[in-house]
Amino acid sequence: MKQESQNVFWKQVLGLALPVALQGLLYSLLSIVDQIMVGEKGPTAVVAVGLASKNAGVLNFVIMGLTAGLGILAAQHVGQGRLERIGKIQGMIFFAGLLVSLMFFILSFCLPSWAMHLFSADPKVITEGISYHRYLAFSYFPMLIIAVYSTVLRSAGIVKLPMLVSLVAVPLNAFLNYLLIFGHLGFPALGVGGSALATTLATTFEALVLFAFVYFQKLPGAFSIQSLLKFWHFDSEIKQLWLLTWPLLMDNFSFAVADAASGAIFGFMGTSQTVAVTIMMPIQALIITFFAGFGTAASVMLGHHLGRNETKAAYSTGIKILWLSLFAPLGLGGMILLTMSSYLSLFHMSPFSLNLTKIVMVLMVLFVPIKVINMVLGNILSSGGETKFIFYISIMGSWLFAVPLGLVTAFILHWPIDGGFVALSFEEVIRLILGIRKMKTGSWLNNLVAEVN
Template structure:
């Protein structure tokens, strides 16, 4: 049936906003804590100059590549988990967890082996500066042991949001923050009788923090949680054929899409890495402040995906459409706030680092570019990672991610930054121009109503015609 063009007013039901807040706030607080940890890491290593900041930043870009694959697993699985939870198909939700954890374990094992065997080659992809590579290898050697424990605990904790338990991720992040802060201070600077390890101390702090996350996450899910009731016995059985069919249809495109986005993000880091250590250091500082002020929009993105999935699981298409328009307006509002906050707090953040004059000027220029980027980042994030993904429109989103990042942003930024000698601020704008294009294209998709695709076995009501 062809989608009918409909007009919707914004949601006015207070219960809807309370539900959104119950998901958004724990996620936003969790992300704020994670960004706070990253900021502390960068500030602490910043006492040793641009080389160690650059090395840890580039090493973490490789690790971020892994986490983006994990987020692809989470995103694809969350589409099914949220819809099945809305339909009260608890056993199918357990099968979703089972599948996601198996995939995360396999992925983590591959990354761990590659990191242990080829750390110098991995760093060499991001930079040609030998002293940065040397420091990065020190970091990667220790974080080899992080992949399996963090990959599985990240997937498990994030999927719990799909069943209405967003607080678990917040609790886990609080524990991780305390452990990471103490361990970093002790091992980076050699306090409390610990050896002074500098960048290797930051890696060790990360390992200890991720271990605490693993223990808290699976301790709660497997032994305390009653609502989902996931136990070890449920993880020993392979999901059924019907589940695989649904996952391939709705979940696999998300994994492919996020994987290609992660690879594209690494290409962005490679381009910036070959523009010099000062550019990498400036971008690392800008990314911290950017992420710190987009935590709320990440919360809204998660909330919009989960609420949309639950609503469609209940069989209400028109309600999901109305909620989608509401989330769109919220994304514009919070995008503007984030842009203003980046401009206002950027100078204060830069003052916290020990940098030379060239890097300070470059960072100030890039901070202005990030203020523009963050506005469109908010809109496209709520649409691509939120509403449309929750609606199961994963194949469309895969095309959007592949086309605009790979055929526009990377090409334009690579030519400008590496061949034409553009300044860093203009290069980063070019590398993120896909955010602008996706913001416009996804709004058109939302209005069309063609983004709604439910899992097999979930009844869907016919939309009512809207007149006037």
Template sequence: MLNPKIKQILKLSIPAAVNNFFDMFQLIIDMIMLGRVSPASIAAVGVSMQFIGLLYAIMSVFNVGVSAIVSRYIGAKDKENAEKTVFNVAFISFLFSIPITILSFLYPEIIFKFMNTSEEVKENGIIYLRILSITFPMLFIEAVLYSSLNAASDTKTPLKIGIFANIINTILDYILIFGKFGFEPLGVKGAAIATTTAYIISFLIYLYLFLSKKLILSLHFKLDKEIIKKSLKIGIPSGIERAITYGSFLVFVKLIAEYGTYTLAGYQIGLRIEGLAFMPGFGFTIAAMALVGQNLGAKNPEEAEKSAILTAKIAAIFMGFMGLFMIFIPEYIALIFTDDKKTIEEASLYLKIVGISQIPLAITFVLSGALRSAGATKTTLFINGFSLWVLRIIPAYILSKIFGNILYIYLAMTFETYIKALILYYIFKKGDWKWIKI
């Protein structure tokens, strides 16, 4: 029989992991279907999603802030202030999304010029990103609502919404990309319309549930400057950290793009497959954030530490198991996305290398999330910023120039993952995060 603590962790993490899987699945469906169109279509959507990743980094200013504060209020059994926090953070995130939406809609070509993609990839990517940009304000608000539910230990509601949105996306992808049931085949444009529609429906469901007070939390419509200041104080370092992280990913992709469209397409497929292995890690990260925040709110820091360490151990087992598939059968997994032999070879090389780093990656996910939930966002900002640029990007660039082989770029990435996991474990066990006041 399972230990009650393990059962609690699994109860929180499994729905969150499955929901994250469906978020990834939505993109995977796009790429699988577009893989039957052309490698350039895959690359275009993949590069677009790198930008969306940067967008989610900016959203983390609000997501981490609302998660840390709401989880503490829930632990302290102060529901009114928890609900007030949700409304205030959602409101400020919406205001912040407006200029980003306008710039993304008017000038989507900037990202593809920066990535130095081929003209065909750029043309397809502009179409995809411009259509998707109209949903950005909704994505900002939904991310806050989603994070607040997770912080309150409700990971099942986001899962149900995610499943429904994915069904919509999959059906529309099939109809619009290939032109079924009398529709004109739209390729990348069809994928963008399908994903946009799914995002809109998902947002409307969240909004209805919060407004109808059918969930553990609702919206308390009262502006509070102190709550906004508090959330930004916690969230801004996390947002900077995520922006640095995804900015480094963009630079990383730029290095890879120099090896040609097939290598870039293979990397994007490999990244999506690795993303499936991330899902348990993300789920356990959400569990760790909720448990750490709630235990700190209940004035029980020792239990917060024990919960985070146990969560990291379970996450390492799950992600290590996923890593075995990436090491031993990468070709068969890549075949799901494309039948292009060269692209499969490139994707397989990436998967074999990163498969060996899944266990330290799990530790990195969980302990970073635990530290953020405790309010130690400046600490994670420094560790992740230093690690990504000094231990990953710079060595990858130097090795690429010396050897001219993509293998060394991937090896640099794997080395950095191991070192960062060790640093985070040391900082977490040191325990200074237990006494941070929010």
């Protein structure tokens, strides 16, 4: 019986985690390919793309915060077999996401110079970044559509469809990069701007295809306009949504701003040093997004258990997934170190920048397992409504430790960028200790939709 239970666990985890992991891997590989192509234009172009994409990164984190609340409630509604109750909260998140996306669109399209000056004082980097901002601004609305429908589908255990759509969209993006950055097959050579335009076109394609599949096949999330607009009638369910969502929204926004502040700290260290972190970031993102599948599996499986009041099963499942999230990144990190020299040979860097990049890559491999565990811990605790706790430890880690230490090491102690990276990453250790202690208490094992239903 125990063996059968273990088989069910592995089937569920891998069935949920692998498609999400593959989708994340595709996007991370796209970032690396994009960076290599842009790298042909020189270090200035690489830094410009890395810094200009911070605005989209902040928006992405905000959208993730909004959809996280949707995902928590949707998973528990699915666990109780009440999919029809998802429409109202989906509509609320859509409306809020549209308002936020509009604000970021105005910033990127109308005020790109101001946005770039926040991260760099290099005139060449700023000029390249302005072009990138304006083309990328049009991707913000389809980005929201993808996030909302993917969240609802995953909450219902449908994870293959978003992956399959990405399987087409990502190669399309890479091909458009090839055409628009370098001007092949009669297309204009737009350089850095071409990279952003390729992303916008591919993201729009992905959003349209996903939307069409959901509605034509009447999948979870295919609600009528009337159902989506029911959020205007404020009730206990919408109140519950915002009680869950505002801490996650503020957490993601705070983290994104702190990440942008870190980018600014690195940016003012000079292009020759900033390029080391800029080249490392897609590799770090590759590992984290690949193992984001464990976080998704935790959210869905625990949400279903808690919706059915199966608290013991939820706790046991959370512990197992947490152990997986510790050991799996170590193996992938080792593989990255073995192939690091070959990867770095693709970039045109000075010996100084190359040596610094190698050091930063090693440090990243040491810290990234802790980042993955913290990510999965956040999913586990949030599945039962402990979103305020996640917000508080994130705020403390980012603004009491990471950013102040980064500022001190960069502008007072004048450490090189590898020391700055360690200082900015130390907060992950604090968050890990507090998160593990919270999980052991079991206070997060809550059915959030019992009263609503």
